[in-house]
Amino acid sequence: MDPEREAALETLRTAYLKLRGALHDRTTDLPAYPVLFDDLRRALDARRRVGVIHAGVTNLDLIESLYGWQAFDRAIAQLAATVRALPGVEIPSSALLTVGGVPADRFVLFVPEDGRGRDVDEETLSALAAAVKARISRTLEDDAFHALAPRPQARVGHALLSENPFFRFERLVHAAVEEARALPDRRAARREEVWRAELSRVITDARIRTLWQPVVELDSGSFHGFEALARGPEDTPFATPRAMFALSGRAGIEADLDRVCRESALKDGPSVAGYGKIFVNVIPATLAERYTWSHAVPQVLRAAGRTPQDMVVEISERALGEDPSAHAEACAAVRAQGFALALDDVGTGRDGSAALSCLRPDYVKVDASVIRGIETSLIRQEIFSTIVRASAAIDAPIVGVGIESAEEAATLRSLGARFGQGYHFAQPAPRERWVT
Numbered sequence: 001m002d003p004e005r006e007a008a009l010e011t012l013r014t015a016y017l018k019l020r021g022a023l024h025d026r027t028t029d030l031p032a033y034p035v036l037f038d039d040l041r042r043a044l045d046a047r048r049r050v051g052v053i054h055a056g057v058t059n060l061d062l063i064e065s066l067y068g069w070q071a072f073d074r075a076i077a078q079l080a081a082t083v084r085a086l087p088g089v090e091i092p093s094s095a096l097l098t099v100g101g102v103p104a105d106r107f108v109l110f111v112p113e114d115g116r117g118r119d120v121d122e123e124t125l126s127a128l129a130a131a132v133k134a135r136i137s138r139t140l141e142d143d144a145f146h147a148l149a150p151r152p153q154a155r156v157g158h159a160l161l162s163e164n165p166f167f168r169f170e171r172l173v174h175a176a177v178e179e180a181r182a183l184p185d186r187r188a189a190r191r192e193e194v195w196r197a198e199l200s201r202v203i204t205d206a207r208i209r210t211l212w213q214p215v216v217e218l219d220s221g222s223f224h225g226f227e228a229l230a231r232g233p234e235d236t237p238f239a240t241p242r243a244m245f246a247l248s249g250r251a252g253i254e255a256d257l258d259r260v261c262r263e264s265a266l267k268d269g270p271s272v273a274g275y276g277k278i279f280v281n282v283i284p285a286t287l288a289e290r291y292t293w294s295h296a297v298p299q300v301l302r303a304a305g306r307t308p309q310d311m312v313v314e315i316s317e318r319a320l321g322e323d324p325s326a327h328a329e330a331c332a333a334v335r336a337q338g339f340a341l342a343l344d345d346v347g348t349g350r351d352g353s354a355a356l357s358c359l360r361p362d363y364v365k366v367d368a369s370v371i372r373g374i375e376t377s378l379i380r381q382e383i384f385s386t387i388v389r390a391s392a393a394i395d396a397p398i399v400g401v402g403i404e405s406a407e408e409a410a411t412l413r414s415l416g417a418r419f420g421q422g423y424h425f426a427q428p429a430p431r432e433r434w435v436t
Helices: 003-023 031-048 062-065 069-084 122-139 170-202 239-253 254-273 290-302 322-335 352-359 377-390 406-415
Strands: 049-057 095-101 107-111 155-161 208-218 223-231 279-283 311-314 340-346 363-366 398-401 419-421
Touching: 031 049, 031 095, 031 107, 031 155, 031 170, 031 239, 049 122, 049 170, 062 069, 062 363, 062 406, 069 107, 069 122, 107 322, 122 155, 122 208, 170 239, 170 254, 208 254, 223 322, 239 254, 239 352, 254 279, 254 290, 290 322, 311 322, 322 340, 322 352, 340 352, 352 377, 363 377, 377 406, 398 406, 406 419
Parallel strands: 223 279, 279 311, 311 340, 340 363, 363 398, 398 419
Antiparallel strands: 049 107, 049 155, 095 107, 208 223, 208 419
């Protein structure tokens, strides 16, 4: 062959391989959707519209950074195998399978007809997308994904692609893919808007339930006090405090929710706790409300024959942020009014010694993640002992939280815990359970 011709062919071959590499994903062996523009144009010539299903997975980007590119590629390959098995089962066999880009981290499925030779409509496409999501969700339950943290979740949206002579065809396809990709976000936003309005009504109407759980002295088994645990209305998304406060924070009404929960606790606390301590959780921002601690709360306590010395103000170590010292002045002001301070959720991963040294709480509550199975875990025992030593330096007794067995309680007592709390002693219960 003529050397010049051979060189030209090699140049073309190299250019083709580069182009193919840019438009065809090696891990999934699927093309990027722009490769199918001609096929899609022909499909729209035969139909009024084509269904577009966008399938992705949450937290997939973290797999590579946390577990390496090999784990990421294995995850993508397994998801691709699931997508390849969809036509003829969950979706019509005529569907065109592609990836959203190269390298692949999401999939785009084009559905030209409904499986019976008819145009795809919104209702049919929604049902097909739901079937795709269900199938991907089952795949994510496999062992390969089950061990990943945070756990991946299926994200599937859909849109209809139709011809419009005023817009370039390629632009129409990109717009339909983007619409399908954004649909789960829009649905989540609408759902959150509904929840936000409902939570605002819960706060306005003060529909907060307070359950009480005893804090027990491990040596004697006597009740040292009771912790107030806020719950929203049953059979709503706000039945648990974590859900309530997560949404209230995004909605900018966290302080209002904190106030209503505190008022509910103070209403019943004195009668529940008797002569014991009343443990009440607050968000860190509430600590800076001088009037709350100098007038409002003491007034409620005095009306019930109690004093600030009977109340323990709990704040979560998780909520303090990167600089616990930023809350030191507010904590000191609260303690100056006579209230005790408890640091909750200690042992959840932060450097707890920093919070202990600058806030100097009166109680240190060790998180249940450290307590669970501590009787057989040398690592948890060492973590707990480290917290005990740090707490002893500021003369703060330890409260083990989430105790579920006599073995856990005995181990904590032997390691230096003074108090305990958990299902082993009593489940959280309404006021009526504790007031006789």
